[in-house]
Amino acid sequence: MEDLFNPSSVALVGVRGEQLSVGFNALLNLVHHSYQGRIYPVTPRHEELLGMPCYPDLASLPEVPDLVMILVNHRRAVDVLEACGSMGIKNAVIVAGGYKEYGEGRELEVRIKGICQKYGIRLVGPNTLGFANVKGGVWPFFWHMKTKPGSVALLSQSGGVGLTVAHLLYEEGVGLSKWIGVGNRTVLEFADYMEYLVTDHETRTVGLFVEGTEDGRRFFQASRRLAAVKPVAVYKVGEAEEVDRAAQTHTGSLAGSKSVYSGAFRQAGVVEASSPRELAIALKSLDMLPLPGGNRLCLLTFTAGPSIVAMDKLLSLGWKIHSLSDGAREEIYRIIGEKTPVDIDNPVDMTGPGFLPEVYAPVARLLLKEPFDAYLFFWGFNPNVRIPVEELLILKGDTKKPVVMVLLGVGSREVEEERERLQERGIPVFSTPEDGARALGFLLARRRLMEVRGWLT
Amino acid sequence: MAYLGEVEAKALLAQEGLPVNPTFEVRDLDEALEKAKFLSYPVVLKVSSGKIVHKSDVGGVVLGISSAQELEGAFRSLEKKMKALDPQASFSIQPHIYSGLELVVGITTDPSFGRVIMFGLGGIWVEVLKDVSFRLVPIEEKDALEMIEGLKGKRLLEGFRGVPPVDKEALARFLFQVSSMAQARNIGEMDLNPVMVTKDGPVIVDARVVIDGRD
Numbered sequence: 001m002e003d004l005f006n007p008s009s010v011a012l013v014g015v016r017g018e019q020l021s022v023g024f025n026a027l028l029n030l031v032h033h034s035y036q037g038r039i040y041p042v043t044p045r046h047e048e049l050l051g052m053p054c055y056p057d058l059a060s061l062p063e064v065p066d067l068v069m070i071l072v073n074h075r076r077a078v079d080v081l082e083a084c085g086s087m088g089i090k091n092a093v094i095v096a097g098g099y100k101e102y103g104e105g106r107e108l109e110v111r112i113k114g115i116c117q118k119y120g121i122r123l124v125g126p127n128t129l130g131f132a133n134v135k136g137g138v139w140p141f142f143w144h145m146k147t148k149p150g151s152v153a154l155l156s157q158s159g160g161v162g163l164t165v166a167h168l169l170y171e172e173g174v175g176l177s178k179w180i181g182v183g184n185r186t187v188l189e190f191a192d193y194m195e196y197l198v199t200d201h202e203t204r205t206v207g208l209f210v211e212g213t214e215d216g217r218r219f220f221q222a223s224r225r226l227a228a229v230k231p232v233a234v235y236k237v238g239e240a241e242e243v244d245r246a247a248q249t250h251t252g253s254l255a256g257s258k259s260v261y262s263g264a265f266r267q268a269g270v271v272e273a274s275s276p277r278e279l280a281i282a283l284k285s286l287d288m289l290p291l292p293g294g295n296r297l298c299l300l301t302f303t304a305g306p307s308i309v310a311m312d313k314l315l316s317l318g319w320k321i322h323s324l325s326d327g328a329r330e331e332i333y334r335i336i337g338e339k340t341p342v343d344i345d346n347p348v349d350m351t352g353p354g355f356l357p358e359v360y361a362p363v364a365r366l367l368l369k370e371p372f373d374a375y376l377f378f379w380g381f382n383p384n385v386r387i388p389v390e391e392l393l394i395l396k397g398d399t400k401k402p403v404v405m406v407l408l409g410v411g412s413r414e415v416e417e418e419r420e421r422l423q424e425r426g427i428p429v430f431s432t433p434e435d436g437a438r439a440l441g442f443l444l445a446r447r448r449l450m451e452v453r454g455w456l457t
Numbered sequence: 458m459a460y461l462g463e464v465e466a467k468a469l470l471a472q473e474g475l476p477v478n479p480t481f482e483v484r485d486l487d488e489a490l491e492k493a494k495f496l497s498y499p500v501v502l503k504v505s506s507g508k509i510v511h512k513s514d515v516g517g518v519v520l521g522i523s524s525a526q527e528l529e530g531a532f533r534s535l536e537k538k539m540k541a542l543d544p545q546a547s548f549s550i551q552p553h554i555y556s557g558l559e560l561v562v563g564i565t566t567d568p569s570f571g572r573v574i575m576f577g578l579g580g581i582w583v584e585v586l587k588d589v590s591f592r593l594v595p596i597e598e599k600d601a602l603e604m605i606e607g608l609k610g611k612r613l614l615e616g617f618r619g620v621p622p623v624d625k626e627a628l629a630r631f632l633f634q635v636s637s638m639a640q641a642r643n644i645g646e647m648d649l650n651p652v653m654v655t656k657d658g659p660v661i662v663d664a665r666v667v668i669d670g671r672d
Contacts, residue, residue, distance in 0.1 A: 212569065217593070220570065220593060257568075259591050260567045261570075263573065263591035264592075266592070
């Protein structure tokens with residue numbers, strides 16, 4: 001599938017000059033994202049587009065392109081696909097919808113499948129925005145998506161949900177390796193993409209948005225193989241959906257499709273999120289953090305409330321919040337001042353003195369040496385007080401334990417630079433205590449799934 | 458496709474080495490009395506009919522019958538009620554098992570994933586609490602353990618109000634066995650409900666099975 005994602009030439013069939021047309025936007029995306037290969041706009045309507053010569057049909061192209069993006073309507077797309085096949089083109093995207101999801105289109109989709117089988121064409125879609133090899137700068141993709149190169153691959157059965165998750169990740173400072181709108185999955189299924197991602201060096205973490213798949217067994221096998229080597233998180237929609245069939249047994253009547261999917265995900269070692277937002281948090285956490293050695297967590301703050309909010313969630317997600325050792329407690333009093341009127345325990349609430357970087361950092365250093373498996377650090381933003389980024393980065397360099405940061409009371413844009421520096425070095429930054437807690441929840445969930453499967457080394 | 462009621466289903470399960478509560482089909486009172494004497498009291502009397510799938514919903518189960526006299530009364534009244542629903546109805550006798558904990562184990566065929574196994578808290582509350590989870594068949598013992606650990610009502614298995622703690626390893630082996638036999642015997646649908654936890658391990662107290670004719 002390498003030449004699908006990294007083609008040396010792309011033809012756009014049915015591209016038009018109108019600014020709001022699907023084809024023109026696909027062309028713009030290829031150009032704007034600095035595609036390095038050769039681009040062939042195929043249309044009899046124009047002599048040239050964006051300074052590039054147009055070709056009236058596929059037959060007049062100077063070479064057989066690696067990839068064809070088919071932008072014509074759902075009926076004509078079938079004929080174009082046949083022409084692609086007979087020319088020896090091996091990779092295609094069909095953008096149009098109106099196939100199995102729409103009465104008469106069913107038969108067209110059967111033909112598409114037949115053509116692809118006959119010629120060995122790898123087809124993305126139909127009924128898709130396309131895909132974006134963000135890391136490689138290849139965007140056969142006709143919509144707008146704000147993202148940056150990163151190491152998360154996103155596979156989505158819905159363009160809209162896929163864009164939502166991509167955007168949430170962008171807001172969280174997380175970039176993508178690939179974004180793939182799997183569409184109707186007529187030829188390339190979730191399983192095919194997942195098999196490819198097992199060895200895709202650009203991808204460290206994989207996110208899925210799933211509505212449903214017909215071949216659950218193959219999905220299961222592929223996701224398990226992938227999850228064995230890379231973290232995989234999924235959001236499966238359809239909480240309320242129940243299987244509609246005459247149930248001869250109680251078991252049959254209880255087997256809603258969602259609960260069967262959930263079981264399959266666990267068995268495959270795949271972490272399950274329950275909303276697009278949760279999926280984004282899970283992906284950020286799994287992409288940036290090392291796995292914890294166990295479930296002992298330490299919280300550090302100088303404002304009690306947020307740590308209590310996080311604690312509620314963390315305890316229900318399986319984290320243990322043990323007391324500090326007497327030695328550590330004494331040491332902390334020495335740092336924050338013996339007379340500070342506070343009982344030091346876990347969460348470690350330093351109160352007032354804690355907002356000085358010269359107090360915060362030594363306490364953090366001390367705690368990192370204590371027997372905990374992971375850390376949640378809170379910082380309340382104040383423009384007059386420097387966030388101890390430098391100190392935290394040095395500390396992070398000395399530990400293999402996961403550290404999550406919650407920056408309270410500030411929009412991420414105001415602290416863009418600090419956040420970027422922390423995140424680049426593997427300290428994910430969140431803006432609410434519950435997001436920080438959830439991130440740690442997904443991390444522990446991943447560890448447990450790996451433990452059960454025997455994947456921890 | 459073949460549907461097996463309680464007596465036949467238990468025979469199949471016993472053949473596969475699964476622990477079932479021994480159950481005898483009885484046609485009349487004399488047979489019932491004879492089997493009850495053989496099994497020793499207390500016993501449970503149930504209707505046995507292909508037309509009555511949810512036996513307790515129609516009052517087709519009499520629990521804790523402790524003497525021949527009680528059995529006689531129970532049999533006559535049950536016979537009258539059940540023959541009205543199904544003139545062909547027959548009956549079954551089995552020992553009454555006391556247990557503080559009822560579990561449910563099942564098999565069903567999902568349209569996308571194929572054969573799956575279900576495990577959870579059982580008895581009459583199963584449809585209300587829905588404290589169950591699913592896995593694809595075949596499972597490994599570690600999947601079974603995870604299903605046990607994943608119960609919302611897990612505390613009930615860990616020694617609760619005088620109910621002794623459940624041997625989770627033994628229960629996991631039981632689930633693994635059910636998954637393996639479902640695969641080997643081509644079972645499309647199955648309810649083991651309840652499975653009662655006793656000091657000797659899990660025992661299947663009621664069962665029905667649908668054997669798949671398709672694959």
